[in-house]
Amino acid sequence: MDRLFELGSEFWIAAAETLYMVALTLFFGGILGLVIGVVLYTTRPGSLIENKAVFNVVNVVINFFRPIPFIIFIPAVQPLARLVVGTGIGNNALIFALSLAASFAIGRIVEQNLLTVAPGVIEAARSMGAGPLRILRTVVLPEALGPLILGYTFVIVAIIDMTAVAGYIGGGGLGNFALVYGYRQFEPVITWAAVILIVLFVQVVQFFGNWLARKVLRR
């Protein structure tokens, strides 16, 4: 316990690093994932802007990358990270890899949630003379908003989970803190302190996500 107080500032820096990685990943991965999901949804056969070629390419790319375990995915995209963020190690390199991996998962979740919108509702909008982009913006996305919020909540929790491996490429965060100061130095109290804070983050995110979804769905 004393050791934990000694490391006090390190602990809080690690917590801040986790939040930093999660926030930026959610921002970049969230937007990229939304785009991927919307493209998958709108181009699939029978949908708003049917385009077999685009759909098949995006679909195959996602199916290719999705099954790669994250810990292997990080070194695999390291050259790309050097190109884009200028470094292959540290928190920012991890955010790059994480955003990419998360966007594929988010893309699928967005696609699935948009597919829950009843085809009849889209047909009704078409019968009123609305075009595909307007339908997407004013009907499909608002109608699917509740499930989308729950989907993103699920993803945030997964991202918090994934940031734990940041230490692998020299990044920080609570996961790294728990491994370096807790596990490797035989200090279970420190490991558990990190665990409890991570659990707390997850609880807050889940609670807020559920609350927002309920508000949107009015139940």
Place this chain on the structure above:
Amino acid sequence: MALVALRDVTKTYPSPEKGGDPIVAVDGVSLDIEAGDVYGIIGYSGAGKSTLVRLVNALEPATSGSIVVDGTDITNTPERRLRDMRLGIGMIFQQFNLFNSKTVWKNVAYPLTVAGRPKAEIASRVDELLEFVGLTDKARSYPDQLSGGQKQRVGIARALATSPQILLADEATSALDPETTQEVLALLKRANREFGITMIVITHEMEVIQSIATKVAVMDGGRVVENGDVFDVFSNPQVPSSQRFVSTVVKGIPSPAELDVLRERHTGRIVTISFRDGDASQAGVFLELANAGLEFELVYGGINDIQGRAFGHLTLAIRGADDATDAALARIAEHVEVTEVA
């Protein structure tokens, strides 16, 4: 020129199995729908009527044939122009298809926003429409807070928002209970009367046709097998599928099974007398029988009112001397159709 004119329209879908025969949903249909008509299209599920109605606002493109709506052939019109055309055609649905994420008010405002109307005009028009359908107090409610009948009234307000010339109703009352069905049909009738809107009403329920349609087409296997004025089709259906539909609301000549039951309960000769609007009155027929000293009772049938015109089939059990009965029936047969059924 009819407001909606279909000429030899066919719609086929590719077979779900590879190399199978394509599915013919609509098969060589020609129909003329005049301005102001309430045109009913009836058929069993799978008869092609829902597909047919979607060809009129080009939600589905026709495979062949021509569809002229208000003078424009929509079969070779680009999608962007079709969107403008759809502003002039409202549509309501069996499952209402309201936007659950929007309030009643915003649902009704939606087509007006699509049409690019100014905000002030949208506001006054939505209020007017909600009043028309009697839902002013529900403006801020969401669809999931409404009953089925209220949802369909929102659907109707939304479909009427841009003051379209044509309203398409796809099984609009099939998800509603009988009482609510009558409410919604009354509202549609009122829209037809007050705004002169032309309606194409798809249904599998003959009651719907009976209560609002002026013309009817019977569909079977993608084809229109019979069409004409509702009164003519009801009082004298020509093809078996029309006869089956008519028999769901009109008691005609009793079937052999029904005759057996009647025979068990009634003695004497059983005769069906068919009245059509303008024929001899029932009073005349009954007087004839009474004057011949015959005893008779009404055992089956009824009189129907279609568009303010009456017709029907009354089956009587007549008891009395055979020659007197023959003579009386012969005199009656000069004015109305008489069928001796047993």
